Amino acid sequence: MxxxxxxxxxxxxxxxxxxxxxxxxxxxxxxxxxxxxxxxxxxxxxxxxxxxxxxxxxxxxxxxxxxxxxxxxxxxxxxxxxxxxxxxxxxxxxxxxxxxxxxxxxxxxxxxxxxxxxxxxxxxxxxxxxxxxxxxxxxxxxxxxxxxxxxxxxxxxxxxxxxxxxxxxxxxxxxxxxxxxxxxxxDIDRWQYAKLLWNLGAAFEAVCGPAADEAAHALLARVRAEGEAVLDAAGIAHASAEEQRAARGDKVTLVPLDGAPGGGGSSWQSLARGTGTIEADYLNGEIVLLGRLHGVPTPLNELLQRLANRFARERRAAGSLPVAELERLAKEAVAAAH
Known part of the structure; x- marks a missing residue:
C-alpha cells in the first residue's frame, strides 16, 4: 500500500x-x-x-x-x-x-x-x-x-x-x-470520545500555557467534568480513564530531544505558528454543542472555545493569558450560566 x-x-x-x-x-x-x-x-x-x-x-x-x-x-x-x-x-x-x-x-x-x-x-x-x-x-x-x-x-x-x-x-x-x-x-468512537475529554484542555494550554499549579489543574478538572456530564446526558459511551491508562501503560515515555522546540500540544502549536485558526470549535465546541442539545450548561468549555478562537483570529501569542485572568473569567461565566 x-x-x-x-x-x-x-x-x-x-x-x-x-x-x-x-x-x-x-x-x-x-x-x-x-x-x-x-x-x-x-x-x-x-x-x-x-x-x-x-x-x-x-x-x-x-x-x-x-x-x-x-x-x-x-x-x-x-x-x-x-x-x-x-x-x-x-x-x-x-x-x-x-x-x-x-x-x-x-x-x-x-x-x-x-x-x-x-x-x-x-x-x-x-x-x-x-x-x-x-x-x-x-x-x-x-x-x-x-x-x-x-x-x-x-x-x-x-x-x-x-x-x-x-x-x-x-x-x-x-x-x-x-x-x-x-x-x-x-468501537472506535468510544476511544475517540475519551480522547475528546482529554483534548478539552488543549484550549487552556493554548491560551495560558501548560497547567502549572493546583488552581490550574482544578480548573481543568472542572472543564472535563462538564464534558463527562454532557456525554452522560447524551448517552455517549467512552473508554474510562482506567481503561486508557491500562492501554497506554508506560509504552510512550517522553524524553528530551536535542534541537526540538519546547511548547505544547496541537492547539498551542497553531497559535505558535500564527495559522489564524484553531480546533476549539471541534473540541470544546463539540461539548458546547452536545450540552445545548441535551440541556447541560457548559460555561467553561464555551469560554475556552471563545478565547481560543479570539487568540487565533487576533494571532495573539500562545500561552499569554495569565491563569488568574482565566479564573476570573471562568467565575463570571459560571455565574452568568446560573
Missing part, C-alpha cells in the same frame, strides 16, 4: 516519517513554506534515536500524482477545520481502473475530535477513525519532532461508524512495524 499523508504536520509528518523508515511507500501533502522545506531538505524527523531525514515525494494536492493507485490509502491529518476543503479536493480524484477516491479508497482520519469522521462519511465509502495518542510537535517548516519511546505513539483504529475488517488490520500491521501500537477495535 502507498500512504498519502494529507497534512504532513506534527501527527501526519511523524506517521509518514515512521512509515517510510519501516519501508512503506509514502507521499506527503503540504503547503507553503512547509512544502518548500520538504522539497528542498526532505522531512526532518526528530525522535529519541536522533534526527532522521526522509526525502519523500511532497506535493500540494492530487494534481502532481495524476490518477491515484488502487492500493493507495489516504491519511487525513489536517486540522478538523480544514477537513471539508480536503475532502472536496480528494474525493473526486480518479483511481486507476475506474471510479474515484471517494468510491474506492480507504480514508483514515488521523485527527482529534469526533467530527471529521462524520464529515468524511458524507463523501467517502470507506472511512476509518483513529484515536490519536501521539505527542508530537511541528513549529518549524520541514521539521517534526516526536519524543515518545519505546513507542512513538498509540493509534487505536477502526472502521466508521463501527467495525474492523481486513483493510484496518493491514493498515494496523504497517503502523505496528513503524514504532506504533495500533489496536484494531470495533
Amino acid at each position: 502507498r500512504y498519502i499523508i494529507i497534512g504532513a504536520g506534527a501527527v501526519g509528518g511523524t506517521v509518514g516519517g515512521r512509515l517510510a523508515q519501516a519501508g512503506r511507500e509514502v507521499v506527503l501533502v503540504a503547503r507553503g513554506r512547509h512544502l518548500a522545506a520538504l522539497g528542498e531538505h526532505g522531512l526532518r524527523l526528530r525522535v529519541p534515536e536522533g534526527e532522521l531525514t526522509y526525502r519523500l515525494p511532497a506535493v500540494d494536492g492530487p494534481g502532481p500524482l495524476g490518477e491515484l493507485r488502487a492500493d493507495d490509502v489516504l491519511v487525513l491529518a489536517v486540522k478538523t477545520q480544514d477537513t471539508v476543503a480536503a475532502l472536496e479536493t480528494w474525493a473526486e480524484v480518479p483511481v486507476a481502473g475506474g471510479g474515484t477516491a471517494a468510491e474506492r479508497l480507504p480514508l483514515v482520519c488521523l485527527q482529534n475530535g469526533v467530527e471529521s469522521g462524520r464529515l468524511a462519511l458524507r463523501r467517502f465509502r470507506q472511512v476509518y477513525g483513529v484515536c490519536v495518542w501521539l505527542p508530537s510537535t511541528f513549529v518549524e517548516p520541514g521539521v517534526v519532532s516526536a519524543a515518545g519511546t519505546p513507542l512513538t505513539g498509540i493509534l487505536h483504529l477502526g472502521r466508521m461508524p463501527h467495525g474492523t475488517g481486513d483493510t484496518a488490520r493491514r493498515i494496523a500491521a504497517d503502523l505496528e512495524a513503524a514504532h506504533f501500537e495500533a489496536p484494531v477495535v470495533p
